[in-house]
Amino acid sequence: MAATSRREQVVADAPRGTEMKELPLGDVYRLIEPGPVVLLTTRSRQGRANVMTMSWHTMAKIAPPTIACIVSSDDLSFFALRQTKECVIAVPPVGLADKVVKVGNRSGRDTDKFATAWLTPLRGERASAPLVAECFANLECRVVDTRLVNKYNLFVLEVLKAWIDSAQPKPKTIHHVGNGAFVVDGEVIHFESHIP
Amino acid sequence: MAATSRREQVVADAPRGTEMKELPLGDVYRLIEPGPVVLLTTRSRQGRANVMTMSWHTMAKIAPPTIACIVSSDDLSFFALRQTKECVIAVPPVGLADKVVKVGNRSGRDTDKFATAWLTPLRGERASAPLVAECFANLECRVVDTRLVNKYNLFVLEVLKAWIDSAQPKPKTIHHVGNGAFVVDGEVIHFESHIP
Numbered sequence: 001m002a003a004t005s006r007r008e009q010v011v012a013d014a015p016r017g018t019e020m021k022e023l024p025l026g027d028v029y030r031l032i033e034p035g036p037v038v039l040l041t042t043r044s045r046q047g048r049a050n051v052m053t054m055s056w057h058t059m060a061k062i063a064p065p066t067i068a069c070i071v072s073s074d075d076l077s078f079f080a081l082r083q084t085k086e087c088v089i090a091v092p093p094v095g096l097a098d099k100v101v102k103v104g105n106r107s108g109r110d111t112d113k114f115a116t117a118w119l120t121p122l123r124g125e126r127a128s129a130p131l132v133a134e135c136f137a138n139l140e141c142r143v144v145d146t147r148l149v150n151k152y153n154l155f156v157l158e159v160l161k162a163w164i165d166s167a168q169p170k171p172k173t174i175h176h177v178g179n180g181a182f183v184v185d186g187e188v189i190h191f192e193s194h195i196p
Numbered sequence: 197m198a199a200t201s202r203r204e205q206v207v208a209d210a211p212r213g214t215e216m217k218e219l220p221l222g223d224v225y226r227l228i229e230p231g232p233v234v235l236l237t238t239r240s241r242q243g244r245a246n247v248m249t250m251s252w253h254t255m256a257k258i259a260p261p262t263i264a265c266i267v268s269s270d271d272l273s274f275f276a277l278r279q280t281k282e283c284v285i286a287v288p289p290v291g292l293a294d295k296v297v298k299v300g301n302r303s304g305r306d307t308d309k310f311a312t313a314w315l316t317p318l319r320g321e322r323a324s325a326p327l328v329a330e331c332f333a334n335l336e337c338r339v340v341d342t343r344l345v346n347k348y349n350l351f352v353l354e355v356l357k358a359w360i361d362s363a364q365p366k367p368k369t370i371h372h373v374g375n376g377a378f379v380v381d382g383e384v385i386h387f388e389s390h391i392p
Contacts, residue, residue: 033251034371034379035231053391055229058254060266060348068264068350070256094385101387147343148352152256154264156348172382175230175371180389183230186368186382189290191297193376195249 018133020122023162028065029196031091031137032057036173037100037182039090040071041121041129042080049121049130051113052077053104055176057089062196065159067141072153076108081155085143086127089157090135093171094184099134101180126160136168214329216318219358224261225392227287227333228253232369233296233378235286236267237317237325238276245317245326247309248273249300251372253285258392261355263337268349272304277351281339282323285353286331289367290380295330297376322356332364 032038035058041051057069067089071078081087092100099117106113114121114130121130124140131138140163145156172185228234236250253265263285267274277283288296295313302309310317310326317326320336327334336359341352368381 030374033231034373035229035251055231056254056256058252058264058266060252060350066348068254068266068344068348070254070264097385098387101389104391105389145344145347148264148341151341152262152264152352154256154352156344156350174385175381176391177230177384178226178392180387180391182385182387184382184385185371186380188373189293189370189378189380191294191376191378193297193301195300195372195376196374 019167020163023164041088043128044080050108088129089139090132091137136165136171138163215363216359219360237284239324240276246304263353284325285335286328287333332361332367334359
């Protein structure tokens with residue numbers, strides 16, 4: 001059940017300072033390929049939104065943008081994702097790191113993490129799961145392959161619509177190295193390359 | 197056809213300044229989860245070693261350490277990997293970035309990339325594919341699931357043996373953001389977390 005709101009409603013719902021704009025689908029890999037910690041949101045059939053922290057994901061195709069990710073069956077999100085086949089992947093800037101950790105430390109079973117972590121859910125266009133207003137990118141996804149779910153909790157997602165917050169230019173991301181330690185993006189270096 | 201050399205031979209083969217030591221398999225996720233650019237090596241049944249640059253990979257299980265990765269069927273490595281079901285994932289430090297790009301820009305079809313990129317192949321213990329001496333970590337892997345190969349070029353790998361170069365303490369890694377631009381690891385920040 002996808003939300004039917006138009007883009008204008010999304011922008012209208014956005015908190016002050018947020019300027020969500022459509023990101024061309026061909027640019028999605030630039031966000032995911034570097035391996036940042038992301039948030040994954042779902043909305044259960046009963047209408048309950050949830051959010052989890054995720055570090056196990058990879059691009060699988062550039063076009064259409066396709067992502068493989070692991071969502072543990074220990075996580076409440078697993079069941080909403082398997083049932084609704086919809087989610088949003090949101091990319092948080094380093095300034096959101098403390099909230100990202102709070103989200104990771106709690107379960108949606110006993111906590112409304114959008115309220116507790118002070119994250120703002122926004123209605124998307126293509127997925128029922130909410131966007132996260134504080135994240136600089138949001139990818140609305142649907143599950144397109146479940147063959148590796150039973151054995152590896154691996155879902156294949158197609159990105160249907162992508163949003164970028166132009167109010168957050170060049171945000172730094174974080175990469176989890178284990179036990180609550182994160183590497184923050186440092187300098188950018190450039191080489192001649194034939195590779196997209 | 198796994199190489200049968202003992203660990204001592206690996207160390208004996210290592211270039212001066214390299215001190216490859218076994219890394220506990222439970223620590224492998226700390227290397228892969230942050231999303232660094234890696235090298236993937238293979239050895240064809242005809243005995244030819246090849247190396248490619250890879251950014252599309254994710255942890256899939258902590259124990260046994262299991263990695264999902266995408267190897268394009270445009271790459272020569274795809275065929276050796278599918279045929280032999282063995283590979284090595286090597287993690288390069290930022291100082292190797294120019295060689296990583298050289299490897300990414302050329303095809304094993306017309307170039308011996310170990311020679312051209314001045315990378316040193318080392319014999320491993322569990323996989324026929326070579327370790328890369330200049331990389332600070334090397335993971336010997338076998339393919340354990342090919343169900344998503346035809347549709348997504350997605351291989352599931354189990355790490356059988358892991359090596360870490362203790363002569364390279366706390367190396368910084370690189371993350372590809374597209375078109376030859378890489379983000380280098382910056383500062384490390386710490387939070388209280390229940391998550392491994």
